[in-house]
Amino acid sequence: xxxxxxxxxxxxxxxxxxxxxxxxxxxxxxxxxxxxxxxxxxxxxxxxxxxxxxxxxxxxxxxxxxxxxxxxxxxxxxxxxxxxxxxxxxxxxxxxxxxxxxxxxxxxxxxxxxxxxxxxxxxxxxxxxxxxxxxxxxxxxxxxxxxxxxxxxxxxxxxxxxxxxxxxxxxxxxxxxxxxxxxxxxxxxxxxxxxxxxxxxxxxxxxxxxxxxxxxxxxxxxxxxxxxxxxxxxxxxxxxxxxxxxxxxxxxxxxxxxxxxxxxxxxxxxxxxxxxxxxxxxxxxxx
Numbered sequence: 001x002x003x004x005x006x007x008x009x010x011x012x013x014x015x016x017x018x019x020x021x022x023x024x025x026x027x028x029x030x031x032x033x034x035x036x037x038x039x040x041x042x043x044x045x046x047x048x049x050x051x052x053x054x055x056x057x058x059x060x061x062x063x064x065x066x067x068x069x070x071x072x073x074x075x076x077x078x079x080x081x082x083x084x085x086x087x088x089x090x091x092x093x094x095x096x097x098x099x100x101x102x103x104x105x106x107x108x109x110x111x112x113x114x115x116x117x118x119x120x121x122x123x124x125x126x127x128x129x130x131x132x133x134x135x136x137x138x139x140x141x142x143x144x145x146x147x148x149x150x151x152x153x154x155x156x157x158x159x160x161x162x163x164x165x166x167x168x169x170x171x172x173x174x175x176x177x178x179x180x181x182x183x184x185x186x187x188x189x190x191x192x193x194x195x196x197x198x199x200x201x202x203x204x205x206x207x208x209x210x211x212x213x214x215x216x217x218x219x220x221x222x223x224x225x226x227x228x229x230x231x232x233x234x235x236x237x238x239x240x241x242x243x244x245x246x247x248x249x250x251x252x253x254x255x256x257x258x259x260x261x262x263x264x265x266x267x268x269x270x271x272x273x274x275x276x277x278x279x280x281x282x283x284x285x286x287x
Contacts, residue, residue: 057094057285061087065245065276072119072127073201074253074260076267085245085278086113094286105146112142112155118162119201126265129212133200134162149175151185163201165194165223171231186232191251195223202260216261225255227270241280248273 063085071079088110092098099110116136121127140157155169171189178184202221209218229251236244252258253268 056090056282057092058283059088059090059280060283061085061089061243061278061280063243063245063276063278065274067247067272067274069272069274070267070270071124072266073116074257074263074266074268074270075124077124078271081117083115083274083276085276087278089280105148107143107145109141109143112138112140112157114138114157114167116159116162127262129210129216130204130208130262136160136162138167140168146175151175159197163197165196165198167191167193167197167226173233181237183235184232185234187230188228189231189249189251190228191226193223193226195221198223198226198256202257202262204261216265219259219261221256221260223256226257227251227253229270241282243278243280245276245278246274247276 065083065085066080067083068078068080071077088099090099091110099108115138118135119127119133121130121132136159138157138159140155142153142155144151144153150173152172153170157167159165159167169189169191171187173185173187176184198221202219204212204216204219206218209216229249231249232247234246238244249272251270251272253260253263253270257263258268
């Protein structure tokens with residue numbers, strides 16, 4: 001510290017005695033600092049503190065949001081629906097496996113979930129005559145490799161319920177972090193699906209074609225590339241462990257999905273936007 005410029009505790013008295021105070025302070029420092037250094041104990045080595053994600057057995061974000069999206073896959077009309085936010089950041093089962101953690105850079109693997117709501121033909125004039133499809137649930141894994149300002153990822157899930165079969169996505173994102181609390185991701189994405197899944201949502205059986213009065217021709221959709229587009233995510237930590245999440249995407253139907261009669265009476269361009277709130281929980285499960 002520069003004693004000559006330090007703010008005086010008693011401003012009026014200090015104005016007249018500042019030069020003397022500076023000389024006295026310098027003399028005191030020159031005689032006392034060596035003694036203090038000699039008496040001070042040796043500095044303790046800095047202890048390593050593990051990242052928060054590794055200090056607990058489970059770190060997960062849970063929340064809820066609302067989304068405007070097509071009423072069904074390839075629909076031209078949109079509807080609002082709630083959706084859950086489940087983001088597993090870290091899980092460690094001692095002696096078995098560890099998922100996630102650290103600073104999230106490099107390779108990571110974790111769970112992937114998705115839900116597609118039921119499709120009731122009676123609610124959509126263009127689908128009258130087609131069979132209804134129950135809610136479809138998807139469970140699988142997500143693998144990614146992340147750098148400071150970019151990531152690539154892939155998802156593979158098994159669908160069951162209304163439709164069955166394997167589905168997946170591959171994509172990449174540019175990552176921006178304007179501040180410690182704000183993260184922005186955006187980039188291209190493509191989706192794939194197996195034969196059974198594609199045929200359930202985009203196929204038309206001969207019986208269904210007759211039931212539609214011939215409006216929809218019989219069609220057998222095969223697996224492969226389903227859609228491609230761009231997506232964006234914004235996460236803002238507005239207070240410790242609380243986040244506002246914004247998502248948006250545009251996907252264009254491709255392959256056998258694009259050629260489907262179901263898509264022809266709907267829209268091959270699909271837009272989605274959502275907003276949600278989530279909280280991060282850090283738990284010790286195995287202590």
